[in-house]
Amino acid sequence: MFAYYLDLALRSLRRNKVLTTLMVLALALGIGATITTLTVLRLLSGDPLPQKSAHLFYPQLDPNAKDGYIVGQTKPAPTMTYVDAMNLLHAHRAVRQAAMALSQAKILPQQGGKHPFFSDAVMTTADFFAMFDAPFQYGGGWTAADDDSGAQLVVIASFLNDKLFGGADSVGKTIRLNDRDFRIVGVLKPWAPQPRFYAQDLGGRSYGDGDAAFLPLRTARAIDMGPQDTECYAAVTDIKHLETAPCMWLGVWVELADDTAVADYRSFLSGYAQQQIAQGRFERPETALLDLMGWLRDQQVVPDDVRLQAGLAFGFLLICVVNTVGLLLAKCLRRSQEIGVRRALGATRREIFTQFMVEAAIVGMAGGVLGLLFAELGLLGIRHQPAEYASLAHLDLGMFFFTFVVALGASLIAGILPAWRACVLAPAPQLKAA
């Protein structure tokens, strides 16, 4: 029976080519726009570290003055002072913990005649790599002892290793960073979480290839590497010594095993703030401990424009569906006589309804295929945009199937009204008219 409906539907669609083309085109445009923007939205709001994100937390404190503080409403500061970051690290209340800031490093290739260039660098502490599951190609990270001694060593990204050493094992070799020699202890495999959650609010880019060099915080500071972003909350006399200045410039991440550990850490954090208030360092008791995804939401890492685009695309899809309803309705009402004949020959209402839904579904599938093409075109357009996430915009398998789900869903919804109108037509008047 289904094959018969299919045949009927195809005949009917062929009979009125212009109307059919309009329907398919309208639906395809709506679907293309929706899938394009949803792909970008999903890319931007994705989990950068799915296997670990539930265990990673971002503690926050607030060393700002009481002036302007509203209990329960003022959010704690997004970054930390050196003193607080070190106090939290040295308390060892989490499985792992690391402090970090972003910087720029001038890298000088050893081969003669090559020009120096600037790359993104991270100054951090020993637990960084294990905590974020950063995979090593060669060698490994450094130890807490290296942190304390300020050893001149560095971990480099695979793309930097490719550029400087042609991808060979470079552990033990030296590279020249900011006009000083550093010993390479590890080379990462390609690793670039999207978004780069650990760089959020440290002044770095959120998307892209990732950082090129990772060096111990104390070592980096000893050669005067400065953070990308510094926020001061009181009069500063010596900005050179950021370790003692009333300025915030470090992000701290901690790894916590379970809910009990999270609750414990939370009370440790507010206890720490209270203790600092008692010592006269802090005036505000506010603290926070957001998990990775919570922190990204809090930071509104997805640009407003992208969410606006997605909303707009859905509005557009709605217009296209309403349009398809109208055109399908026009088509089916025009065929009242045919329906009358089929009903008189014994077709039930249910069968008429099914027939028209099959027709709508075919329009939907055609709209889906064409919509997929439009989505690919849209994504191609996005990849040519200057946005930093642009190169990542690709249709994945999930989105591919989702396109057809949307197309079929939209066309079936659009088909219900016309199909219902068709099946409730009384057969007799139609026959008479014919």
Add this chain to the structure above:
Amino acid sequence: MEIRPIFASLRKHRIPACLIVLEIALACAVLCNAVFMISQRVSDIHLGNAIDEPGIATVVLRGTDDKLVGSDIPRNLAALRGIAGVQAVAVTSTLPLSHNNWGWSFGLDPDATISDQKSHNVSLYFVGEGADQALGLRLLQGRFFNGDEYAGSKFDTAPLPETHVVVITQSLAKKLWPGQSALGKTLYSMPHYYTVIGVVADVLRPAIGTHSGPYTYDSTYYPLSADGSKGVLAYYLIRSAPQDRDRILREAEQTLAKLNPGAVTKGQTYSDIRNKYFADMSSMAWMLVLVCVVMLAVTAFGIVGLTSFWVGQRRRQIGIRRAVGATRGHIMQYFQTENLLLTTAGVAIGMGLAFGINVYLMQHYEMSRMPWYYLPGGALSLWLLGQASVFGPAQKAASVPPVVATRSV
């Protein structure tokens, strides 16, 4: 024209009529908001900036030895001056829209600190001698810095320079001292203070956020000597006639790279900097334009489709009217009036929707209130769209010969 028969006929085709109204309403709501978003972005992209944008090129020089800047900077500037066609050169810490922002908060009382709630956050531009010429700053009141002020200003361990003079933009002057002259007034951030000696036409900040706002022009200028600049002065500005600019930029980049082999040089015209800053915004604006066009096309398709269907269905009715004396013009008018009524209903609902969406966007996104004239503007364009799309089917209807009335009764 009598519209009662139209109403009677529309009542018989309630569902298709409602669909057209709904389609127009949705199109009106989305269109008004999308056009408003486009206009906001376009006005941001064209924000005024009182520097000589087409004549400025810059080479950023980083990774130099801070101890040698005192001799490096004058040598580099002298070499740049030697390039044919160069009108002015100078060195600064940053440029408008370069993203390289140095912000600080100042108050108007001598005991003001950076953390005071009443303090104003401003962007700081540190400039070397001749920067007013190289940027093309327009002095409105007072004077720019003199040689002594440049020579006496330097960075030590403090985050602010050791000097006591500042030049500010007109917007900032008006905001800080409304109704008074800013000259001779003082900005404070313990233990630093700076006296305003000049006011210049509005220059954008190095970063203005995603949308322009009341702080877009809060820029301040401080003199800085090459000697005491500690690597802050990295933007070499070269001003020239616009037609020489690209050639001069290439030569300047080579010159500086040759003089500073250990450093990293990056040349850009000012137009590049500006285009790059607004690139996301302009691609968003283009996307919105595309969506509007396609949406209007889809709406027009819908109207054409449904009206053609109506015409097909009413061939006999039309034939009868023609037979009893209606002219082709009457038939045309009938369909055009019908469409006008439907569009008006759609626009009425659409305006309500457009307003609702605008309020929602204002609450959840950085969006301002839509000016009133967007609503009549949207209505007018949809009326035109409706009339244009109904024209074809109506003409087809008008061409129905009266003889149809006599067939198959």
